[in-house]
Structures are given as structure tokens and as C-alpha cells.
Amino acid sequence: MGGEPVSSYDVRVRRDRLILWNLDHTLLDAGRVTREAYAEAFTSVTGRPMVRMAPTAGRTESEIIFETLAFNGVQTEDDHLEAFTRALETAFAVRRDKVRAHARVLPGSAEALQAAGRLPGAVQSVLTGSLEATARIKLAELGLDRHLDLAVGGYFSPVYPKGATIETSRIKAAGKHGTTIGEGATVLIADHPLDVRAAQIARARCVGVATGSASETELRAAGADVVLPTLADTAAVVSAIDRLTRHER
Numbered sequence: 001m002g003g004e005p006v007s008s009y010d011v012r013v014r015r016d017r018l019i020l021w022n023l024d025h026t027l028l029d030a031g032r033v034t035r036e037a038y039a040e041a042f043t044s045v046t047g048r049p050m051v052r053m054a055p056t057a058g059r060t061e062s063e064i065i066f067e068t069l070a071f072n073g074v075q076t077e078d079d080h081l082e083a084f085t086r087a088l089e090t091a092f093a094v095r096r097d098k099v100r101a102h103a104r105v106l107p108g109s110a111e112a113l114q115a116a117g118r119l120p121g122a123v124q125s126v127l128t129g130s131l132e133a134t135a136r137i138k139l140a141e142l143g144l145d146r147h148l149d150l151a152v153g154g155y156f157s158p159v160y161p162k163g164a165t166i167e168t169s170r171i172k173a174a175g176k177h178g179t180t181i182g183e184g185a186t187v188l189i190a191d192h193p194l195d196v197r198a199a200q201i202a203r204a205r206c207v208g209v210a211t212g213s214a215s216e217t218e219l220r221a222a223g224a225d226v227v228l229p230t231l232a233d234t235a236a237v238v239s240a241i242d243r244l245t246r247h248e249r
Contacts, residue, residue: 015177020127022190025212030103041087058192060129108231113147163201184248193222
């Protein structure tokens with residue numbers, strides 16, 4: 001599910017702007033299930049119970065994994081990351097029903113996705129530090145994948161930082177649609193200053209939403225082009241995305 005563009009896409013329309021959405025604390029909250037999955041993966045890899053989990057906001061999976069291991073007194077080794085990511089994928093896969101039951105779509109997310117997808121030339125996908133498999137589960141179980149082309153998304157990479165995955169996503173989207181998408185015609189909607197910085201590194205635009213741990217003031221200070229309190233005002237969200245990307249197409 002979610003690997004292809006939404007059905008409203010018309011192949012005759014030139015796709016020349018890319019809208020990327022952060023997942024956790026921007027579109028959705030799956031914190032409870034994530035903690036459970038991490039605890040199971042931790043025990044699977046180390047044979048010990050997880051006492052403390054690292055902060056997750058704005059961070060990639062590898063940062064969370066290595067810091068969680070360190071917090072719990074485990075000396076990290078090179079093979080820990082691969083083993084932990086495999087265990088985490090498995091732990092999430094068996095909790096699909098819990099994602100549906102306990103995770104939640106944040107106010108305005110579905111409406112914003114649907115409306116932004118109607119903008120002329122729009123390709124919509126995700127930019128996340130999460131594993132692709134877990135990101136797909138979250139989106140599918142919450143019914144958000146229908147609005148997104150997940151095949152061109154940016155996901156956790158053990159090699160590349162978030163800024164680089166924005167560029168990779170832009171190249172994939174342009175190649176898939178046989179078009180050119182400028183750096184300034186790419187926008188990231190996210191909730192953390194680290195995501196704002198990733199957008200800046202990729203020379204993309206950024207809409208900050210104060211639905212996570214960062215305040216509106218912190219997002220402005222980080223350099224977000226537009227800052228909104230939430231995604232609840234659909235018109236404001238779509239207007240910001242349109243204005244930021246329209247003149248760079």
C-alpha cells in the first residue's frame with residue numbers, strides 16, 4: 001500500500017514541486033507503540049530489558065538506537081545497528097493492530113495532506129528518520145498512505161543524513177515523473193529544529209509546526225520559512241506550501 005501516487009494524479013500534469021512530510025509529531029503520534037517495539041528489539045539484541053529509551057524528536061533511527069544502547073550500559077559495536085534495525089522491523093510488524101488501536105492522526109493531518117495534494121504540479125511523500133518499513137506501517141494503519149507516493153520518500157539511511165535524503169527524494173520524484181524539481185520547489189513540513197536544519201542543508205523550504213517538543217519561537221529561531229501552531233487550519237497550511245514553492249517551479 002502507498003507505493004504509488006494517489007489516484008487523483010493526472011499523468012498529463014507536469015509534476016514540478018515536491019511536498020515532503022515528517023511523520024512522528026507532525027502527521028501522527030505512535031509513541032506508545034514505538035516504545036514497546038524498541039523495548040522488544042533491545043531485549044532481542046542484548047538479552048537485557050530496556051530501562052531507558054533515548055529521545056526521538058528530530059532524530060534518525062541510528063542516533064536513537066546507539067544512544068538507547070549507551071543509556072542502558074551496552075557498549076556499542078558495529079553490528080549492533082544492523083541487528084537492532086532488523087529486530088525493530090520485526091517488533092513493529094507484529095504490532096500493526098496496536099498502531100491502529102493506540103497511535104493517532106494529529107488534528108488536521110489528513111485534511112492537509114488531501115488539500116496539498118491538489119496543488120498544481122504537486123508530488124507528495126515523506127521525509128523521516130524512521131525505517132521505511134515502520135514508516136509504511138504507521139501510515140497504512142492510520143489511513144494516511146493514500147495521499148502519498150511513498151516510493152519517492154526519504155527514510156532512515158545508515159550512511160546519509162536527513163538533508164541528503166531530501167535531495168535523494170527530490171531526484172527520485174523528478175526521475176519518476178520525467179520532470180525537473182528545483183531545490184526551492186521542495187518543501188518539508190516538520191516539527192523540530194533539526195528538521196528545519198535538514199531542509200536548509202538541502203536548500204529546500206520549510207514549514208514548521210509546533211506539534212512536537214519545539215515551540216513556535218524555537219522553530220522560527222531555527223529558520224523555518226513559515227511557522228504554524230498545528231495543521232488544523234488547512235487553508236493556512238496549503239497557502240504556506242503554495243506560496244513557498246510556487247515561484248521556484
